[in-house]
Amino acid sequence: MTSHRPPLTVAQYGIGPIGAEIARLLLTKSWVKVVAAVDIDPSKIGKDLGEVIGLGRNVGVTVTSELESKPDVVCHSTGSRLRDVADQLKQLMNRGCHVVSTCEELSFPLDAEIREELMQVARAANVTLLGTGVNPGFVMDxxxxxxxxxxxxxxxxxxxxxxxxxxxxxxxxxxxxxxxxxxxxxxxxxxxxxxxxxxxxxxxxxxxxxxxxxxxxxxxxxxxxxxxxxxxxxxxxxxxxxxxxxxxxxxxxxxxxxxxxxxxxxxxxxxxxxxxxxxxxxxxxxxxxxxVHGDRATAAMVVNAIPRVVQARPGVLTMDDISISFR
Amino acid sequence: MTSHRPPLTVAQYGIGPIGAEIARLLLTKSWVKVVAAVDIDPSKIGKDLGEVIGLGRNVGVTVTSELESKPDVVCHSTGSRLRDVADQLKQLMNRGCHVVSTCEELSFPLDAEIREELMQVARAANVTLLGTGVNPGFVMDxxxxxxxxxxxxxxxxxxxxxxxxxxxxxxxxxxxxxxxxxxxxxxxxxxxxxxxxxxxxxxxxxxxxxxxxxxxxxxxxxxxxxxxxxxxxxxxxxxxxxxxxxxxxxxxxxxxxxxxxxxxxxxxxxxxxxxxxxxxxxxxxxxxxxxVHGDRATAAMVVNAIPRVVQARPGVLTMDDISISFR
The missing domain is CATH 3.30.360 (Dihydrodipicolinate Reductase; domain 2)
Incomplete structure (x- = not known):
């Protein structure tokens, strides 16, 4: 039962519309402790995450331009194309973090070369990388x-x-x-x-x-x-x-x-x-x-995948490799 | 892709109505080689499995009263109560076989003592034990x-x-x-x-x-x-x-x-x-x-679980631990 364990430490990486929705949801979960938030937008950096995502209250996490800690899990939401985000994913895994990403092309990586590179990094770091969302990631696969x-x-x-x-x-x-x-x-x-x-x-x-x-x-x-x-x-x-x-x-x-x-x-x-x-x-x-409504459900899929990802085998996984439910 | 691998060797253990349905389905799968069939009914022992399950042709597998080989996977279908089948499950696992069973009480073992015993045997033998079916096992869980x-x-x-x-x-x-x-x-x-x-x-x-x-x-x-x-x-x-x-x-x-x-x-x-x-x-x-029709789907769940079970971690798993699809 997750409720008796210490909360998982989680960072939100990318605070666009979907990233903000994920962050809002993360903050409602008793089994999650949000410890970091990252974005490249200068208008967000240095502000409290609560302000940036429109919570109307501070949450004690300042948005930074780079990840500076080593959370258990990073929720990654910066782009749709694997080529554009592969270096970010590698960096995060090399820190020793599991990564759950909304990158659509990561849901089932078709570029064999990038997939192999990510697989090697994930295995070397003993972490799991998963691409998910409501579509791709759930309703059509x-x-x-x-x-x-x-x-x-x-x-x-x-x-x-x-x-x-x-x-x-x-x-x-x-x-x-x-x-x-x-x-x-x-x-x-x-x-x-x-x-x-x-x-x-x-x-x-x-x-x-x-x-x-x-x-x-x-x-x-x-x-x-x-x-x-x-x-x-x-x-x-x-x-x-x-x-x-x-x-x-x-x-x-x-x-x-x-x-x-x-x-x-x-x-x-x-x-x-x-x-x-x-x-x-x-x-x-x-x-x-x-x-199933797109944006809300994508945030739900990402957050609900977290407890499953931390228990999964290391490597680049797809949604067909894990079991999933609300948590 | 399963189709390029050598077929998995599978035994059917228990040839009642559900076991017969499972056996019929196993025989249609190119990725399965049915190597043994077991039942305690004297009227079935010594006969060809094809005759016993009403195929109208022999399949070259003779029904025996005990499992005599070591298949990769045993499909087990002899009873609903965990207490009644626990010894069978342990024997099969001790042979080194993964076991997929229709035992309803195995779908989420509520008897902590039996569950722990089965878990120890499964881990010691480095095999996976799963209870499944359409209900319990799928539509209501x-x-x-x-x-x-x-x-x-x-x-x-x-x-x-x-x-x-x-x-x-x-x-x-x-x-x-x-x-x-x-x-x-x-x-x-x-x-x-x-x-x-x-x-x-x-x-x-x-x-x-x-x-x-x-x-x-x-x-x-x-x-x-x-x-x-x-x-x-x-x-x-x-x-x-x-x-x-x-x-x-x-x-x-x-x-x-x-x-x-x-x-x-x-x-x-x-x-x-x-x-x-x-x-x-x-x-x-x-x-x-x-x-979803009960008997047919229960056989489908058992057979479709096989490729997932052979790749899963050892232990007593439930359907909430594995991903599943038609195979």
Missing amino acids: KLPLTITSVCQDVKSLEIIRIQNASTRREPLQRKVGAGMTADEFRAAVDAGKIKHMGLRESLMMVGNGLGVEFDHVTDEAIEPILADREVVTQFLKVAPGQVAGVHQTIEGMGRINVSLELRMYVGAEAVAADRVIVHGVPDVEMEIKGG | KLPLTITSVCQDVKSLEIIRIQNASTRREPLQRKVGAGMTADEFRAAVDAGKIKHMGLRESLMMVGNGLGVEFDHVTDEAIEPILADREVVTQFLKVAPGQVAGVHQTIEGMGRINVSLELRMYVGAEAVAADRVIVHGVPDVEMEIKGG
């Missing part, structure tokens, strides 16, 4: 994999996430293209500005968990979802015919076909859901009504 | 725990399984009391003849996974569900007012309240489902339509 365990056979697997962007923060509403014309949307896709990160990682984690090597994996298709009515959110207005959001898909074909479909758009309140459809023996159809 | 991982806070958890007994085998329909009068049902409950095994184990696994020590755990309530119309199955007929099945509940109260409700009765086709309702931040409501 870990949860579907877990559901398939009741099956004697699986022919194909459909994983569908319809997320209502209306209840998400403004940057996300902008990022899915809400309010753009279809042409603006396509230009933004071509410029790499509209893309949910991690869909390929989720697909490959699912394939790996099922023991399937796909014969063929499609390119990710990124299409606009056009509003069929006016949609008004707290932050913006979408006219009929304008873009409401993004429809992104990927599929792996092989002994088992696995398709992932992500629809993230404003005005989706009536149809929002997370769904897993297994065609197999038996067929299984699972639904989470309304779907 | 492992799956709800996994679902809660998206939550920042959990106030209470409702776990509801409504299983349509009409599609289950005859012994199960009889075991839930279908066709009895209410008086006969209560007498059968008092005699210990009507009881789903493992509900308390599921509750305690959930509490443990959530890091909660319950202040109070209710006794298990076992009540009849009376038919409000005539129900006819392949095996029996239930008149209106007669017992259609069983309604069994248990609840743990503490920092988080957890309630488990199992309804297993004939004629439940319209309402059958597995459901998890989390009251927390956020609320989460998950449903598997129609519910």
Whole structure:
């Protein structure tokens, strides 16, 4: 029982919107002692963490530009691309810290070279590195994999996430293209500005968990979802015919076909859901009504992973390597 | 990727209805080589496993009364009570075999003394012992725990399984009391003849996974569900007012309240489902339509656990200690 042990010492590394959400959650946990907070933003450095994350009270932890102590665990949230954050992850592990990161590309590292480097550092330092979040990290990979365990056979697997962007923060509403014309949307896709990160990682984690090597994996298709009515959110207005959001898909074909479909758009309140459809023996159809809210759940996944990570074997793990629950 | 490794050698220990279902499934897996089959029934000993499990073909494995080889893994399915099977489990582990068992009381061993004995044997033999199945083992413990991982806070958890007994085998329909009068049902409950095994184990696994020590755990309530119309199955007929099945509940109260409700009765086709309702931040409501079929899924859980168990740490593990998916 975690409650009888001394609290785990934890640092928050990166205090953007997600990092701040993680820090707020860490501060509510009796089994966590937040001992450090790190960010590169000069406007945050030197301030109390409580002030930076809008708590309305000081928590006695001053934001620094580098990690100066050696906490048990670091919650890392600075970027989506593994290449950009690999050096940070190595530094943190070399200090002797376990690391739980929201880096989407870390959820199932596809770059074999970086993965191997991280694995060597983790093993040498005897620590565990895990990439997690709600997506990638749970609703389109870990949860579907877990559901398939009741099956004697699986022919194909459909994983569908319809997320209502209306209840998400403004940057996300902008990022899915809400309010753009279809042409603006396509230009933004071509410029790499509209893309949910991690869909390929989720697909490959699912394939790996099922023991399937796909014969063929499609390119990710990124299409606009056009509003069929006016949609008004707290932050913006979408006219009929304008873009409401993004429809992104990927599929792996092989002994088992696995398709992932992500629809993230404003005005989706009536149809929002997370769904897993297994065609197999038996067929299984699972639904989470309304779907799991992105930002809050990502912070939850990171924090809930901590007690599992400190007990896991050293190395670079994925969510398919650990058991998880609320803590 | 399991497909490139030599197959795991596996023995089936116990060839009753569930053991036969497991054996049939094992024989379909390319990554498994079934090398032995054990049963105490003189009518099965000496026969080919394929004949005993009704395959209509021989598989080259003769049923014996004792395990004579040392397979990598033994699938054990001989009884529900830990006290009755503990010696078998120790023998199998002392041979150096990992063991995956359907023993319901093994899913979360509540008898501390037996658990400690098994733990010592497992560690000394450097093998892993796991109790699993669909219930206990998945739909009312492992799956709800996994679902809660998206939550920042959990106030209470409702776990509801409504299983349509009409599609289950005859012994199960009889075991839930279908066709009895209410008086006969209560007498059968008092005699210990009507009881789903493992509900308390599921509750305690959930509490443990959530890091909660319950202040109070209710006794298990076992009540009849009376038919409000005539129900006819392949095996029996239930008149209106007669017992259609069983309604069994248990609840743990503490920092988080957890309630488990199992309804297993004939004629439940319209309402059958597995459901998890989390009251927390956020609320989460998950449903598997129609519910997961018991016997088939139990065999699936056992076989799908094998690749995870051979990679797990030694000891007595529960489903909350391992990750799982179809293989």
